[in-house]
Amino acid sequence: MLKFSYVPTSIRLLAIDIDGTLLDPASQISPANLEALRRARESGVEIVLVTGRRYRFALPIARELGCDLWLISSNGAVIRSTGGETFFRDLMPVSRARHICAAMLEFRSSTVITFDVDEEGALVVESVAGFDPGIQRWMEKNAAHIRTVVPLEDALVADPIQVAFAGSLERMARVEARLQDSGLDGHITVLRTRYPARDLCFVDVLNGGCSKGHALERWARHRGLEPRQVMAIGDNYNDVEMLEFAGVPVIMGNAAEDLKQNGWAITRSNDQDGVAAALEEFLR
16 A cells, blocks of 8 residues: 555645656556546546656557646656647757767667657667667567668758667667766756666657656646646656756656665556556545
């Protein structure tokens, strides 16, 4: 059972991560989670999905909830409704993206550039063959939107959402170390999402100051809400800023152990309807 230090009776906004949080290990939304979200909406709570996925890849999940809502996608870079209305975008300047590509030549085979378009070219790589086996399922799901460009810099004719890297835990640790030496400290945000059981990690490089937390703060302010009126549920390292902003932060039971040491309420894991358990405590 979740325990809060106070009774969160004033929650008006619920921010939920998708992968590892709302979705179970089979990438499905459980009936219990759907029912809990329905009851939350009926009680007057606004639901916003906050995800590392790009908007188009997150949209089918949002539509499963059966209502119009807003998505904070690409780790905070884009805020857009399920109806396609854009509230905010925080894109990376082309010059900065070129700097990253030049500094990360060693990891070119693990690099993906993301653009805010709904067509082939939303994701640009130099080759689909160079990625680790753990990323192949993601590549297959996004195949219709992937374009191959050699060299990658030739695709940088417009500001991208992000430059990202994907691969094994060990390789991505080296990516993070190299980014620290890129000379861009303060001009970029580096966020990682780790899946140790799959030996898979995503390292997303976004414009400086861009994160789930900053985007959620911007949306809450737009709605006239204070942090104490915001509840957030997440499971991974890219959720930290969002959980730090929310007045009622909840970490999933399947999260890494070090993330459970921040004093946040801990709910069940994503294979045990953790979102529903957290909302049951709040609604009760």
